[in-house]
Amino acid sequence: MEAGPTIRITQVGAYVFTVDFGAALPGLLTDEAPPIGGGTGPVPEQMLIAGVANCLCASLVFALGKFRQDAQGVAAEAACRVTRNPEGRLRITGIDVRILLGAESDAMPRIDRVLDQFQRFCTVSESVKAGIPVAVSVEDGGGRRLA
Numbered sequence: 830m831e832a833g834p835t836i837r838i839t840q841v842g843a844y845v846f847t848v849d850f851g852a853a854l855p856g857l858l859t860d861e862a863p864p865i866g867g868g869t870g871p872v873p874e875q876m877l878i879a880g881v882a883n884c885l886c887a888s889l890v891f892a893l894g895k896f897r898q899d900a901q902g903v904a905a906e907a908a909c910r911v912t913r914n915p916e917g918r919l920r921i922t923g924i925d926v927r928i929l930l931g932a933e934s935d936a937m938p939r940i941d942r943v944l945d946q947f948q949r950f951c952t953v954s955e956s957v958k959a960g961i962p963v964a965v966s967v968e969d970g971g972g973r974r975l976a
Contacts (some may be wrong), residue, residue, distance in 0.1 A: 840884045845854035845869060874909055874921060877957070878903075882926050883909035885965060889928060892947035896913030896939040902971065924963045932971040 837849040841858075844866035848857040858870040866872075871879070882905045884935050910923040934940050944967060948954065954963050967976040 835836065837916045842867075851881055862912065870966075874911065878907040878909050878924055878926075880959055881924055881951075881963060882928075884951045885926055886928060888950035889943070889947045889967075891950055892943045893937075896943050896944055898937040899932060899939065904929045912942070921961055924957070924961055926963065926968045929962065929970075930975075931970045932976055933971040934973060937942065937969075939974060940969075953972045 835851075837844050838859075839849070840846050842860075844861040846859045848859060850856065859873065859876065860866040860868055860870040862872050863869050886903050886905050889900075889903055893903075905926055905928045907924065909921045909925075911919050912922045924967045925961045930937075937943070948965060954965070957963055963974070965973060968974050
């Protein structure tokens with residue numbers, strides 16, 4: 830089994846934690862949203878969807894490079910749905926990621942091949958999908974939905 834990345838989390842306030850990624854990277858302050866926390870940093874749900882969206886974007890950039898396609902930049906918006914389970918506990922029941930390409934699809938002749946495989950390269954979303962549905966859409970620079 831290969832070792833993956835590690836972090837260290839330390840409580841510094843009521844619901845405030847520092848996330849230490851190691852000596853080479855700056856730490857991150859997290860918190861819960863009011864009224865429980867003070868809202869001084871991202872909440873855990875934001876951290877999860879940031880990881881999913883970032884990995885999907887990186888996987889798309891990898892696939893674009895593999896097929897020599899210039900998307901003229903990649904951006905994404907991500908949201909999660911939070912509902913209560915039968916015991917009344919909050920759970921993430923879905924993640925939606927909208928990826929935006931800078932270029933129009935006509936300028937990327939092999940974009941179909943890229944879209945057919947980029948999600949399979951994403952370690953995070955493919956792992957999360959085992960327990961939480963992840964819906965991904967991709968739009969080109971002209972606003973045309975590609976996937």
